[in-house]
Amino acid sequence: xIEATLARSAATARRRLxxxxxxxxxxxxxxxxxxxxxxxxxxxxxxxxxxxxxxFMTGFPSRRAADAGIWHALTGSVFIILLTGALAVPIGxxxxxxxxxxxxxxxxxxxxxxxITNLAAVxxxxxxxxxxxxxxxxxxxxxxxxxGASTLALLVLPVIILSTREALRAVPGxxxxxxxxxxxxxxxxVWYQVLPVALPGxxxxxxxxxxxxxxxxxxxxxxGALTFVAFAPDxxxxxxxxxxxxxxxxxxxxxxxxxxNAAAGIIVLLVLLLTMNATAIWLRDRFxxxxx
Amino acid sequence: MSASIPIxxxxxxxxRGAQPAIQGPxxxxxxxxxxxYGETRALQDISINIQPNVVTAFIGPSGCGKSTFLRTMxxxxxIIPGTRVEGKLLIDGTDIYGHGIDVVSLRxxxxxxxxxxxxxxxxxxxxxxxxxxxxxMDGSRAEVEERVEQSLRQAALWDEVKDRLHDSALAMSxxxxxxxxxxxxxxxxxxxxxxxxPASALDPIATQxxxxxxxxxxxxxxxxxxxxxxxxxxxxxxxxxxxxxGKLVEYDRTQKIFTNPGEKTxxxxxxxxxx
Numbered sequence: 269x270i271e272a273t274l275a276r277s278a279a280t281a282r283r284r285l286x287x288x289x290x291x292x293x294x295x296x297x298x299x300x301x302x303x304x305x306x307x308x309x310x311x312x313x314x315x316x317x318x319x320x321x322x323x324f325m326t327g328f329p330s331r332r333a334a335d336a337g338i339w340h341a342l343t344g345s346v347f348i349i350l351l352t353g354a355l356a357v358p359i360g361x362x363x364x365x366x367x368x369x370x371x372x373x374x375x376x377x378x379x380x381x382x383x384i385t386n387l388a389a390v391x392x393x394x395x396x397x398x399x400x401x402x403x404x405x406x407x408x409x410x411x412x413x414x415x416g417a418s419t420l421a422l423l424v425l426p427v428i429i430l431s432t433r434e435a436l437r438a439v440p441g442x443x444x445x446x447x448x449x450x451x452x453x454x455x456x457x458v459w460y461q462v463l464p465v466a467l468p469g470x471x472x473x474x475x476x477x478x479x480x481x482x483x484x485x486x487x488x489x490x491x492g493a494l495t496f497v498a499f500a501p502d503x504x505x506x507x508x509x510x511x512x513x514x515x516x517x518x519x520x521x522x523x524x525x526x527x528x529n530a531a532a533g534i535i536v537l538l539v540l541l542l543t544m545n546a547t548a549i550w551l552r553d554r555f556x557x558x559x560x
Numbered sequence: 561m562s563a564s565i566p567i568x569x570x571x572x573x574x575x576r577g578a579q580p581a582i583q584g585p586x587x588x589x590x591x592x593x594x595x596x597y598g599e600t601r602a603l604q605d606i607s608i609n610i611q612p613n614v615v616t617a618f619i620g621p622s623g624c625g626k627s628t629f630l631r632t633m634x635x636x637x638x639i640i641p642g643t644r645v646e647g648k649l650l651i652d653g654t655d656i657y658g659h660g661i662d663v664v665s666l667r668x669x670x671x672x673x674x675x676x677x678x679x680x681x682x683x684x685x686x687x688x689x690x691x692x693x694x695x696x697m698d699g700s701r702a703e704v705e706e707r708v709e710q711s712l713r714q715a716a717l718w719d720e721v722k723d724r725l726h727d728s729a730l731a732m733s734x735x736x737x738x739x740x741x742x743x744x745x746x747x748x749x750x751x752x753x754x755x756x757x758p759a760s761a762l763d764p765i766a767t768q769x770x771x772x773x774x775x776x777x778x779x780x781x782x783x784x785x786x787x788x789x790x791x792x793x794x795x796x797x798x799x800x801x802x803x804x805x806g807k808l809v810e811y812d813r814t815q816k817i818f819t820n821p822g823e824k825t826x827x828x829x830x831x832x833x834x835x
Contacts (some may be wrong), residue, residue: 329635349622361667367579372641373641428567442674442676442678443678443681444639445636445639445678446674446678446679446680446741446744447666447680447694448636448639448692449634449636449671449672449674449745450667450671450690450691450694450695450744450745450748451664451665451666451667451668451691451693451694451695451748452664452690453664453694454696457692458692459696460690461680461690538590545730
């Protein structure tokens with residue numbers, strides 16, 4: 269009797285087949301996506317690897333492709349992204365904490381929430397125009413690192429707020445209750461209990477947002493980041509350029525040698541991006557290990 | 561089918577319920593306490609005197625208001641938006657819903673243990689030291705260490721965890737986690753300990769340890785325990801309050817409630833006829 273019910277039958281064959289089909293399909297799609305990425309990297313590597321050298325990394329722009337380097341754009345990108353983070357992370361995290369932990373749930377918080385979601389979807393060039401009008405002109409920051417970083421900070425702010433709110437929302441209510449029941453104030457509860465638990469999620473969201481910002485070209489061109497600067501930025505008021513703009517500049521030249529420079533620049537940008545993402549994963553794992 | 565089960569009616573039950581005859585000032589005193597979730601009246605005219613240094617059990621079917629009433633005693637319901645309290649709730653003669661009451665100090669004095677153990681995702685030591693820190697009770701490192709050990713001993717957990725105080729609390733068993741939560745509540749030196757079904761998620765052995773602990777702790781604390789388990793109420797408590805549909809139906813010595821209740825509804829509930 270038992271044997272009869274446990275034996276494979278035609279009735280279960282279809283279900284078993286479907287059960288196998290789905291993972292095979294998913295694996296196929298994953299492989300296709302990875303293959304596309306791999307092909308892209310291999311192609312860029314083939315074009316630009318020969319140009320990668322210490323001189324290229326530390327060199328400044330030149331009319332001769334063989335002399336041109338990327339130091340000014342690399343430092344510009346790093347400087348911009350650090351300043352963007354310094355501006356956007358405190359404001360974004362504080363906003364999320366307020367909205368999630370303090371603000372009354374009502375019509376206003378709904379409106380604010382919907383608008384933040386909408387802001388996250390606004391095309392980056394529009395932030396560029398805002399930055400040009402607000403930071404470069406009205407606040408007279410000029411075409412400086414500060415103006416660029418402020419513009420990018422506005423761009424990533426909604427993403428940081430949304431991911432921080434998600435991370436805060438994922439903190440179990442029982443932890444908050446446990447803290448309140450011991451006589452902790454709201455701020456103590458948020459600072460000592462909620463934020464540490466939410467930190468891995470906040471970090472991941474933040475670094476992914478900054479990774480997006482580092483590849484942005486349009487808003488920085490709009491506010492007038494220079495396509496030809498012969499120096500590394502030396503302060504927040506300094507003019508600057510960034511990697512994507514430098515790459516764009518080289519790609520648009522007719523000479524083949526500059527195309528090679530562009531490919532090498534892309535490799536540098538990709539390495540920078542992957543380093544940031546790896547840092548995000550490392551930080552998240554480190555904090556998660558500490559907690560469990 | 562439903563006609564064969566006699567569902568008792570609330571008609572005829574006095575709003576105040578029966579009260580046991582006891583001398584001495586009560587620790588907690590509710591006077592015509594009403595509680596609202598929005599428009600829903602979850603507690604109706606609750607009046608009760610809870611005695612110090614005894615265990616009082618709240619029993620009743622799900623949704624009868626026993627947990628809600630428990631949570632009014634440390635104002636945990638304040639966290640839920642749209643709730644409202646009417647009437648008086650006095651602890652040592654002070655109305656905790658009156659003007660000038662500091663909720664944070666109230667919750668330090670009225671500790672709480674929850675149905676699902678909720679240790680913080682930190683070490684055993686930090687779980688207990690946290691309450692000291694937020695209440696500015698953390699003196700020197702040695703004082704904190706002493707208080708941590710004392711609390712863990714009170715919760716009968718010290719021998720099991722003394723060698724791994726700095727390991728994560730989440731690595732412990734469910735029963736140990738719940739006793740850690742009790743130790744954590746005791747560390748800040750409360751007078752009253754509220755327990756909301758503290759053993760409902762535990763196995764029989766862990767449950768027994770919690771019950772023994774409750775019995776030991778009552779000499780130093782006033783304990784109020786909500787339970788779904790009537791045997792548990794009979795085993796650990798000195799007084800029992802039976803709640804039904806947001807009302808306090810009967811409140812008396814546990815022995816009387818379980819052997820000779822004054823209300824028909826109570827008798828039907830404790831004998832398992834409904835609920």
